[in-house]
Amino acid sequence: MMAHSNGCPILTVVVPCYNEEEVLVETTLRLSTMLRGLVANKQISSLSTVLYVDDGSNDRTWEYISEFNLKYPEISGLKLARNVGHQNALLAGLLHAKETADCVISIDSDLQDDVEVIPEFISKFKEGNDIVYGVRSDRSTDTLFKRKSAIAFYKVLSWFGVNLVFNHADYRLMSKRALNGLERYREVNLFLRGIVPLIGYKSTEVYYERNKRFAGESKYPLKKMISFALDGVTSFSISPIRFITMIGISFFLLSLITAVYVLVSKFNGNAVSGWPSLMISIWFIGGVQLISLGLIGEYIGKIYKEVKGRPKYTEEIKLDALVLKVDQAQ
Template sequence: MDKLAIVVPCYNEEEVLKLASEALRGVLADLTEKGKIAGDSFILFVNDGSKDRTWELIEEEHTAYPAQVSGVKLAGNVGHQFALTAGLVTAKDMCDVTISIDADLQDDVAVIEEMIDRFHEGNDIVYGVRRERKTDTFFKRTTAQAFYKLMGLMGVKTVYNHADFRLMSRRAVEEFSKYKETNLFLRGMMPLIGYQTANVYYDRKERAAGESKYPLKKMLALAFNGISSFSVKPISLILGLGLLIIFFSILALIYALFSYFTGHVVPGWTSLILSIWFLGGLQLLAIGLVGQYIGKIYIEVKQRPRYNIEKVLYDAADTDVERSDAANEKE
């Protein structure tokens, strides 16, 4: 029987954590009763440097349900993608299969059973995919669709309408842990693993409680990180745009010379200033874009740990981890 670990990254989720624990424990009990997972399957909450009582609540849940609820406390806030990675890498030696899900309960826990069924059919990665985006605002729905289309144009492989609700077999997590990037974009990394995959579809719900931890600023940062971490096409596009402007500049030069020799010289102060501003802005854009790539190289070559684990709660025994190789994850 396969042992399941449900990995839940948490940042300031005190309002919803108890609800999430109850719902996920119910899922574990149901799947265990049906004989689809091992009885020692568990939930692994990852506290991403929360400023509220999230870690205290995780400790309370672990004390009340030591066999079903475990926890990882990160030494500081490192962001959703790093926190999720910390949970996956920590859980991979404790279980046979993992499922990652956010604590807000917007992803439908009822389809976890279907994910397990697809896993038993031989799929190493099972993606949770939203059927539609009717619950989103017009702005969020439009920008999300534009994001996926843009990622496709840039050559980045992603699963449309999939976030980070997914099942991964142990060997899939083992392969994922070999990726050394500091600039993480898990939605683009998973298709690179190459094992057999499947999709399950569900309707996304409203948050059970609390506020979204992914405002527009973070969403835009994630989108840019995904594009710049997996594609150099933006630089190629800037190069192509530069060549196109040079071409039109040559045409403008020919027109200017023609006007000069035919005596139809018209004062062009406005067009001159506009062209200077336009080309200056384009140059700054190109320099800034290239600078972003250089900055990513700078971050990667330092090879600093992606996160530090301060404490692990597992099997009713608290294990303090003091900056060991297991805690300072760089794999």
């Protein structure tokens, strides 16, 4: 764990923004106040900053960020050339911030995630945790549809084998070491909620109550939520492909059972002429086709995993052999 010379870690709060002019004034006020309070209490270094990442906004978001940069010494900004999506904008901010910070906290600009728990994040970091997840303990401010769809989202991804922290979005603290581990994941279709748990360093959770959106509209309507869920499943699991294979095997076995039934019916004289061969053919050919698709899908799934280029491991501690240490000393 790194720290500034005065023993306090340098913190950067990364805030991805897309058309957030309505909330930026309040967001900046709260984050600046929080940061200055932490510096005054000597919990973080005076070099700590807030980094706004403008994800190709077409309103006055960047104008506000530029104004805040002149007014508040702790406010910095990063403007992307075009809209690349929340996950890519967030990654850009994280990797940019890790060059100067000891730890980075990511938070959305809508103030639904409680900034008052940031001191708790810092405390957990100082206890030796490389990753601290912000977990929503209460979603009563969400609509009924939002709550139900969120629960369904986590359950479906869990069923498909995606390792997620329940009720955690992208409000988290990551150490420089964890960010270096994250940088090794080269995939284009980002799903950070699934990638971060794969890094494997010591982690813990901080619980908070979710607030109502301060102003503006959600940038995640139903269409984007469904797309986000599909990205999560297809980026981390080939279970849907194997599901097709299992359906194919089931149809194939069913065709064999049907064949036995048809033959027994034929010998008993109860079968309609032409019906036995037709039924057996349909079930058998359908089953074989689905099995074939499933097998092809298995190979495509292997290729899919290969092209992602994910690291095979993440180093945590390295101890040199004593003989090497002696040799280096000489």
